[in-house]
Amino acid sequence: MHILLCTTGPEEHSKVFSCDNTKEFWHKLEVVHEGTNEVNETKIGLLNLNYENFKMDLNEDIKTVFNRFSIIVNELKGFGDVIPEDKLVRKLIYSLPESWDSKKTTIIEAKNFKEFKLDELIGSLLTHELMSNP
Known part of the structure; x- marks a missing residue:
């Protein structure tokens, strides 16, 4: 977990510092950078709408x-x-x-x-x- 903490910048560090283990740490980074499945589905829906209405x-x-x-x-x-x-x-x-x-x-x-x-x-x-x- 220390290695992961060393690779994060100041903005990310504050978001993941309270994590207790590497799995939680990784999950939080994943959500911050890629979003949840719901966020991704919404992005895809909006992109499809933009494509259809282009x-x-x-x-x-x-x-x-x-x-x-x-x-x-x-x-x-x-x-x-x-x-x-x-x-x-x-x-x-x-x-x-x-x-x-x-x-x-x-x-x-x-x-x-x-x-x-x-x-x-x-x-x-x-x-x-x-x-x-x-």
């Missing part, structure tokens, strides 16, 4: 949209909720606003979603954005 804002560029999307997807992946790439591609396409309808239609008609990669989609959307806003 939409591109009208004044956003593709890089910003992709960064926001990636954060949600990577956090879900960190909790073990891995979304297949074809679903990510579909979700990102359908999250585009009406002003992108012609590009969405072109991509949907021209590509097989099972083979279309997220990087390819981002490249295509970035090219379209550059060509639309010279």
Whole structure:
């Protein structure tokens, strides 16, 4: 237990100092850093809600949209909720606003979603954005 105490910083030290054994100590550190199962389930639920409701804002560029999307997807992946790439591609396409309808239609008609990669989609959307806003 002394070794564990030596590895904690001042903020953590005050939270675990009163523990009587290493199991209690470890459990307290686990709860402080990772949360309880209930907290994790709530985080996953909120991330899934953010994923389901994800939409591109009208004044956003593709890089910003992709960064926001990636954060949600990577956090879900960190909790073990891995979304297949074809679903990510579909979700990102359908999250585009009406002003992108012609590009969405072109991509949907021209590509097989099972083979279309997220990087390819981002490249295509970035090219379209550059060509639309010279």
